């Protein structure tokens with residue numbers, strides 16, 4: 001009998017773009033932390049970027065009711081009309097602005113929104129300016145759509161955010177779009193509405209498009225975050241049910257697009273994935289009730305208390321955090337007193353001390369090897385235990 005032909009390793013046909021897609025280290029560390037937990041180790045997980053709070057009960061109940069009562073089917077690709085209307089009402093109630101439901105595109109997490117945005121905006125070789133550090137997946141959304149992400153080094157002087165001046169200085173004939181996030185992941189810092197307005201002016205003058213990621217809106221500790229939609233329709237605004245609404249696993253987000261892009265976004269969504277989860281969309285209709293808002297606002301107060309505990313504790317250990325994070329649930333800290341290689345530091349910290357934090361390398365290149373990100377939405381006793389282990393590990 002003939003032996004089946006063995007396929008040589010070199011026959012693997014891997015797309016050239018894959019060379020530029022790096023692992024998402026946060027996810028890899030979470031996997032390692034889970035493997036250690038499965039071996040019986042107790043891990044303080046300060047790596048994953050999701051609230052520790054459950055999805056509010058009324059949302060869960062609405063999901064259960066959807067399963068019981070309806071036929072779960074495909075929905076329109078841009079979302080159910082009733083959810084798009086509800087989101088329009090949310091902008092009216094929260095920001096006092098009119099955002100027509102026709103411009104609101106419901107997506108699979110804000111990740112889906114980012115992919116669609118890059119899909120409709122980028123031609124091969126087009127460049128997107130982002131802050132370095134910023135959310136790891138952004139540069140890969142750009143690359144997956146054949147564009148090139150250009151990270152602009154930012155530091156404490158601009159609260160780790162792009163400025164209009166930086167955008168103008170780094171603009172090239174290939175620049176198609178600029179992406180900002182406020183509050184930012186990994187730094188938790190905000191952009192003022194004035195600075196977003198100035199960045200928008202530069203982007204328009206240069207003939208590009210501005211994308212503003214507002215996924216951490218609702219999780220701010222000083223002034224309320226202002227939406228770019230408060231001053232213009234001419235912007236892609238990205239948002240999600242994942243963070244403020246504590247619905248990471250439901251995979252539901254949305255974007256607000258300039259009116260003349262909506263048909264193209266719909267065309268792409270129809271083909272890429274037909275529709276978003278019907279169950280999640282039905283559940284999310286319960287997200288805007290006064291009871292849920294009260295719960296989410298109580299969560300926000302807890303996030304704040306968690307930050308107020310962890311920030312001084314980390315600084316006391318010798319981490320440096322030059323700009324106070326005013327939103328999201330992250331602290332981006334320099335660990336240069338301890339290491340110049342935070343990638344190894346993070347794996348060692350996890351293996352030796354059972355504390356999982358994210359290495360700076362996930363978020364870009366600029367001084368990445370000296371930074372780590374702490375994700376702090378955890379009960380304060382857990383944070384205290386993390387700090388205790390860190391102190392011991394660092395020999396303090």
Ligand SMILES: Cc1ncc(COP(=O)(O)O)c(C=O)c1O
Pocket residue numbers: 049108109110111112135181184185213215239240241242248252253
């Ligand atoms: C800044 C930012 N944008 C987008 C996302 C994607 O989140 P999701 O797809 O769950 O909405 C994240 C997740 O951590 C994020 O931090």
